[in-house]
Amino acid sequence: MSNSYSSLCDNFYIDMYINTELDLPTERDTILTFFERVQRQFPSMCCFYRRENNEYCLEEDRNAGQYRWINLEIDRIGSGIVNPSNFEDAYSQDRLVLELAPYMLGVNHLDIDSLDVTFAMDFDYIGSHDEIIAEALFAQSAFSCLLDLPCASPVSFSPAVVVALSDDCRTQARIGVESKTGVVESEKRKYKSDEAISLFFTIRQYPSSTEKFDALKSFERQCRLAEELMAEKIVPNFVQPLTNIIAQKRLT
DSSP: OBOOGGGGSSEEEEEEEEEESSOOOOOHHHHHHHHHHHHHHSTTOOEEEEOTTSOEEEEOOGGGSOEEEEEEOSSEEEEEEESOSBHHHHHHHHHHHHHHHHHHSOOOGGGEEEEEEEEEEEEEOSSOHHHHHHHHHSTTSGGGGGGGSTTOOOOSOOOEEEEEOSTTSOEEEEEEEEOOOOHHHHHHTOOOSSOEEEEEEEEEEOOOSSSOOOHHHHHHHHHHHHHHHIIIIIIIIIIHHHHHHHHHHHHO
16 A cells, blocks of 8 residues: 555654563674664665664664664654655555564563554644644633633644544553744744654554463554554544644644
8 A cells, every 4th residue: 555644744644563571682793683684585674773862773874764763762663664655555564563573572471561653744844832732622621712812822732532443452552743943932922843743653553461462463453453543534534634723824
């Protein structure tokens, strides 16, 4: 399936995170062997570095605008692609990480706290992100009455909601919209040109308490669910209102 979401935003991301109960291994040979195996599958991933907090990353050249990345954090494995041409570009990388994790990093079904599949979008806008979010998502809600107060203006509008999608609450969806506008920027009406409004939609699965967790099987189900809810709920109710308001503001 092709990626049609890139036309709705300035940057589109598909990410996967394996959240672990125990800390990941930090041995030199283990880390390098893991990333070397990934690089054999994706030879263009040539940029390897360690962050100050001892997190390790392998990624493609970011200057290309479209790039892959994989992170090993303290207790989380991250895998993602920025501006993928299609969903399968991202999924094939994530499947490889899920297949390698038990054998090369010692992350088996007992060690997985949760598995996340995230679709994310950035919307470039020079101006108050809080005003955009308030007008797009809160204009018809009970919160809008607070903006009718004298001298009231939206500050720190970054809504986030989590809902359970199963009776046992182990399948969850989280939608969050993040403003990058600070209070000082709002006060001075001087806004950064390199910050974007970000939307994150995550399907999280916690392992069952009654059966062995199959990470690959869960991943496939989470991807299908994320795609369905993005098309049916997130795009019409979150993405389109945001893009419509941004377009209107740019014309004024």
